[in-house]
Amino acid sequence: MSSRQPTLDEVAELAGVSRGTVSRVLNNHPHVSKKALEAVRAAIDELGYVPSAAARSLATQRRGAVVLAISSDDPALFANQFFAEVIAGVNAVIEESDLELLLVMAATERGRDRLTRILQSRGADGVMLLALRENDPLAKVAEGGGIPVVYGGRPLERAPQHYIDADNRGGAREAAEYLIASGRRAIATITGPQDMHVGVSRYLGFREALALAGLPAHRVVHADFSEAGGAAAMEQLLDEHPDLDAVFVASDAMAASALRVLRERGRRVPEDVAVVGFNDIVTAQHTHPALTTVRQPIEALGREMTRMLLRLINDEKPTPLILPTHLVIRESA
């Protein structure tokens, strides 16, 4: 291995042209003669030349990288399949561009500082933000960076200029409608945190469906998307509303726990109580009974976030996008 990489000047010398011409070839500028172009290409091949990213970004003032920032105070969320899928989607688009992907998990104060540093030092050309809670400081950090920002899932307080979201409300409505259509009347729900837009939307969709059917929607326990929270909520629901015959649970992780609690409490699923979850994580296929749930296109979310960011970087003006969800019917409802 050569310890030193060849530079543009060496390519220029070997090709018998000036640095400027080599640079033009590298950046596909017009007005390069065929002869020069070929000579430069040959020289590049011969030397195995690869331009220095650092030098280029110093000269152009852009970085050739975007950051995917994930905010969470809950480490369990990281170990979540959700992020893995989003990342896969992001990567799929990134792979087609010639940008690099910087991953920043800003769980701690330190993490946020790091993100700030990266943004301020012009360390990226754009940011994608995931999983923001209300007034997440990350949002301010990102917006202060002076570079394009795309949100995945909109923050609660206000709709940001650029975001991609799943149709949480519609999905929840569909789930509840399905429960109603299959004859359930005492329908409960375990919601997500009400300080997250996704938690609120799913609750909203649920209530819409019940209201439309003239059904009461008072069987509600708010939880936090976690397994433990889901279990506790299910217990509470059973205590407060022993008559319930269906539960719409705002996340599969909580639904899986709810299933366990129902079994422990002697309720048969779906005979006594129907259960519908949300997200369609892989676990949903392996619960017993298999979980009926609302599928959201997580990978597509990642893909579309990235596409939107690339457009933004390219000075286009994309509009927010809501991705469709749909009900996956298995055994639990």
Place this chain on the structure above:
Amino acid sequence: MSSRQPTLDEVAELAGVSRGTVSRVLNNHPHVSKKALEAVRAAIDELGYVPSAAARSLATQRRGAVVLAISSDDPALFANQFFAEVIAGVNAVIEESDLELLLVMAATERGRDRLTRILQSRGADGVMLLALRENDPLAKVAEGGGIPVVYGGRPLERAPQHYIDADNRGGAREAAEYLIASGRRAIATITGPQDMHVGVSRYLGFREALALAGLPAHRVVHADFSEAGGAAAMEQLLDEHPDLDAVFVASDAMAASALRVLRERGRRVPEDVAVVGFNDIVTAQHTHPALTTVRQPIEALGREMTRMLLRLINDEKPTPLILPTHLVIRESA
């Protein structure tokens, strides 16, 4: 927001010192007078100065970033909780350093090219490689980059110089020993791919335990870690060895499917057939019955890979590390 970031020269001017001195302060060099140091710090605060990453790496010839490269031809693997956990571990260590994390998923040919480019353009100071199959071209790409390389899970063909691995063999042995200790005698196994080190090691540990107990180890079907593969393997096992009273399955994803097949085939778990999986993914807690499995410290794997890489970058000479695994007993065995 100011559209232009302040530069080091402006800091120098405001502080009334030279560029060199500011640079010294920034990099914690000794031999800076207290007075100069304070003046510089004040100027930095006042201007909100953040050094330019690009300029710095051009000057220092290092990038301040490491890459985590994930190789897989199976997109499903991406959506795997495993990667999410590794990433969380990697991030935990990265967060303490002042490096950035570049994520490259090199699924396609294009992805590999990208990785090559990044490495050749000195786009990173080190690489971590995950999930390598036999003769994965990524390995050559990485080693050719002239920068430190750490493997997560060792490739089959040869032990690389620097790697972290889980004790797959020991974990498999422990699982089989547990099955034996609980009185099972007709023990089968569904293995992982035999062209991956992890697949081979788990099979090896299994055979060791059976040999030690004087039990035959001929009830074997090789599979590919996937759910579909696990189901097919379980069917085949049941067809070929209807007498089996226990199965050691080399991954939880396969084990979850095996559980379903067993139920469909009318075998009770664990009464008729005991099942032990491997990995302890979250799903393992939600299968019915809950899956007894071998837990490997995935997040620790990510952490230790990163620590090792940082040492390497720092010119230390770390030795390979094998992380312990342990059996988590639930209901299926």
Place this chain on the structure above:
DNA sequence: CGCTATGTTGGGAGCGCTAACAGTGCAGGT
């Protein structure tokens, strides 16, 4: 008191690239 070790500083020379500018040669129009 001269002389050396040591701490502290400023200034210059790059790092490898892009981009603006100023040519050069050559075609075509008058």
Place this chain on the structure above:
DNA sequence: ACCTGCACTGTTAGCGCTCCCAACATAGCG
């Protein structure tokens, strides 16, 4: 023949930082 316009090319400044060297104090030593 002249001038204009165009395609192409070389040259020159930077981009914002680090690092080295020389310069200067200052202090300690004989």
